[in-house]
Amino acid sequence: MGGNGGSATNAENAVNTVSTANTVNTDKRPNELLSSWFVRSGWSKGELARQVNRRARQLGANHISTDTSRVRRWLDGENPREPIPRILSELFSERFGCVVAVEDLGLRAAHQSPSTSGVDLPWTGPQTVALIGEFSRSDLMLARRGFLGSSLVLSAGPSLIEPMQRWLVPSPPAPREASAPVPAPRRPGRLSKPELDLLESTTVMFRQWDAQCGGGLRRKAVVGQLHEVTDLLQEPQAEDTTRRLFKVAAELAELAGWMSYDIGLQPTAQKYFVLALHAAKEAGDRPLGSYVLSSMSRQMIHLGRPDDALELIHLAQYGSRDCASPRTQSMLYAMEARAYANMGQPGKCKRAVRMAEDTFADAADWDEPEPDWIRFFSEAELYGENSHSFRDLAYVAGRSPTYASLAEPLMRRAVELFAEDAEHQRSYALNLVGLATVHLLQREPEQSALLVGTAMRVAKKVRSERVNTRIRKTVDTAVRDFGDRAEVVHLTDQLAAHLPETAEAV
Numbered sequence: 001m002g003g004n005g006g007s008a009t010n011a012e013n014a015v016n017t018v019s020t021a022n023t024v025n026t027d028k029r030p031n032e033l034l035s036s037w038f039v040r041s042g043w044s045k046g047e048l049a050r051q052v053n054r055r056a057r058q059l060g061a062n063h064i065s066t067d068t069s070r071v072r073r074w075l076d077g078e079n080p081r082e083p084i085p086r087i088l089s090e091l092f093s094e095r096f097g098c099v100v101a102v103e104d105l106g107l108r109a110a111h112q113s114p115s116t117s118g119v120d121l122p123w124t125g126p127q128t129v130a131l132i133g134e135f136s137r138s139d140l141m142l143a144r145r146g147f148l149g150s151s152l153v154l155s156a157g158p159s160l161i162e163p164m165q166r167w168l169v170p171s172p173p174a175p176r177e178a179s180a181p182v183p184a185p186r187r188p189g190r191l192s193k194p195e196l197d198l199l200e201s202t203t204v205m206f207r208q209w210d211a212q213c214g215g216g217l218r219r220k221a222v223v224g225q226l227h228e229v230t231d232l233l234q235e236p237q238a239e240d241t242t243r244r245l246f247k248v249a250a251e252l253a254e255l256a257g258w259m260s261y262d263i264g265l266q267p268t269a270q271k272y273f274v275l276a277l278h279a280a281k282e283a284g285d286r287p288l289g290s291y292v293l294s295s296m297s298r299q300m301i302h303l304g305r306p307d308d309a310l311e312l313i314h315l316a317q318y319g320s321r322d323c324a325s326p327r328t329q330s331m332l333y334a335m336e337a338r339a340y341a342n343m344g345q346p347g348k349c350k351r352a353v354r355m356a357e358d359t360f361a362d363a364a365d366w367d368e369p370e371p372d373w374i375r376f377f378s379e380a381e382l383y384g385e386n387s388h389s390f391r392d393l394a395y396v397a398g399r400s401p402t403y404a405s406l407a408e409p410l411m412r413r414a415v416e417l418f419a420e421d422a423e424h425q426r427s428y429a430l431n432l433v434g435l436a437t438v439h440l441l442q443r444e445p446e447q448s449a450l451l452v453g454t455a456m457r458v459a460k461k462v463r464s465e466r467v468n469t470r471i472r473k474t475v476d477t478a479v480r481d482f483g484d485r486a487e488v489v490h491l492t493d494q495l496a497a498h499l500p501e502t503a504e505a506v
Contacts, residue, residue: 028077033106034088035075041095045071048091055087079107086134093138098268101135119155119274120163123171125246128278132249133230135271136256139223154267156300161311164296167277167289168319191232196244199229203251204372210255211376211424214464215262222259226252243283250279251373254292261299262426264465269299287324290316291373294335301335302466306342313339325370330360331377334385341392346403349393353386376424380417384431387411391434394441404441411435415451426467429458433470440477448478449487456498468499 038048045068052071056064061083074080080088085107092100103121121131202225209218229249237245257272273296280289293316300309313336320328337352360382387410394403411434418428436451452474459467475495478488 031075031077031106033104037092037096037100037105038075041092043095044068051091052084052087055091056083074107086137089134089138090141093142098142101131101138101271103131103134119160119270121274121278123166123169123278123281125282128246128275128282129230129233129249132253132275132279133227133234135275136223136227136230139256139268140220140227154270154303156303156305156308160270160308161315164274164277164293164312164315167281167293167315171281190235191237191241191245196241196248199225199248200244203248203255206252206255207372207376208423210259210262211426212422212462214426214462214467215259217463219256219259219263222252222256226256246279246283247285247288250276250283250285250288250292252276253279254295254373258295261295261302262464262466264469266299266303270296273299286320287328288371288373290320290324290328290332293319294332297335297339301338301342304342306339310336310339310343325368325374326359326362326366327370327377328374330356330363330382331374331385333359334382334389337389338385338392341389342396344393344396346393346397349389353389356382356386376427378417378421378424380414380421380424380431381427383410383417384414384427384434387414387431387438388434391438391441394438399441401442404438407438408435408442411438425458426462426464429455429462429464429467430470432458433467433474436474437477440474440481443481445478445482445485446487448474449485449491452478452491453494456494459499471495471499 049066049068049071052066085102088105089100089102206218206222229245233245253272253276257269257276260269260272273292276292277289280292293312297309297312313332317332333352333356337349340349340352387407390403390407394400397403414431415435418424418431432451432455436448439448452471455471459471475491479492482488
């Protein structure tokens with residue numbers, strides 16, 4: 001793909017400098033991660049031991065009998081055998097009301113990479129399956145017990161970007177002892193082609209539900225399906241089936257991340273996105289990986305980190321430069337424009353907007369089937385993204401009327417198109433709010449109030465904390481700038497009456 005300038009070179013250089021060697025220190029050291037969680041829990045060693053024993057009996061592991069000395073050895077660096085790591089993950093997750101995965105406790109087998117906390121995870125198939133399985137299981141367990149939390153830390157800056165660059169590093173072949181016998185061919189798995197087709201079509205259905213209803217209604221179902229797919233990936237399967245299963249896992253993990261992002265669970269969303277990128281790598285699907293990176297970029301823009309968003313998009317563009325469809329390339333250019341807009345770089349933003357428009361025009365001549373995950377990027381979405389770029393430039397440039405006037409016709413066209421699209425109701429609401437903010441920039445509170453009122457009615461059908469938050473912020477801006485206008489006073493009454501303070505998520 002063109003238009004990246006030195007960024008593609010930077011991405012290539014970064015990939016070339018990434019070391020694929022994993023150094024494992026076999027010396028036993030105190031487990032600082034587990035100790036940190038233990039101290040904050042307020043439990044004594046005896047209480048933790050009793051809870052482990054109680055949970056083990058519930059699981060049928062009656063052979064486990066833990067005491068205070070055993071807990072002390074875990075804190076000192078001893079790695080307990082399963083199911084104790086899984087039990088500890090559940091206990092600490094329940095205690096803190098957030099997903100505390102096994103790797104967050106520093107409890108990894110000695111032969112695996114010690115770098116498994118946060119987003120810096122090992123890039124191997126079996127470990128990817130294990131990590132997705134553990135994280136989704138913990139997430140489901142929290143939902144079942146009535147908790148809704150997030151992972152402890154949101155990564156950003158080099159701690160996020162550098163691990164993601166390893167997406168482009170070829171995976172080394174699994175090491176094999178010289179004297180080891182060649183394994184016998186594995187028995188084909190039990191998953192039939194019709195069953196695999198059904199898994200893929202179910203993923204499409206989940207994506208449609210998300211577009212219609214927001215992330216709050218079906219997130220748990222997506223996480224549950226993802227967990228089931230990891231179970232299938234642990235069974236012997238034909239090579240092609242395994243690759244398709246990894247693709248399904250990547251799409252489901254990305255969707256679980258997107259839904260988590262939509263309802264405000266930002267660290268949990270990021271962890272799912274990272275796991276999705278790992279699964280896409282195992283599937284050998286670089287366009288899908290670029291899509292996952294674009295979702296991570298959107299999240300970084302939302303969190304006010306456009307520099308990170310730009311790095312992620314350039315990595316996506318470089319990695320899919322020779323295999324992405326024009327529609328996918330156009331989406332990546334549009335996200336590049338959003339990042340440049342939020343960085344206050346109008347020249348580069350306008351160039352990326354033009355590239356997004358020109359590349360989207362080529363999509364009509366693309367005669368190969370496109371994956372369902374890029375189907376969302378319609379003409380309406382292109383208008384919406386580019387108008388938001390100009391709107392963001394207006395904010396960065398001190399409420400510039402020039403950039404607001406560039407945003408207004410594009411945003412209006414996006415609203416018109418989404419109004420006719422029953423499937424993408426959340427996008428309709430978001431663009432209604434976007435157009436409302438443009439009218440506020442143009443000092444037209446009456447038009448803004450009408451648009452926000454319509455967005456509120458759509459928001460009642462879409463369980464998206466992201467939509468609700470943007471509506472509240474827009475109303476706050478209207479009150480700050482035009483609080484004495486009757487339309488704005490009425491708008492605040494509507495907000496109090498019809499829009500809940502928080503969106504319930506399941």
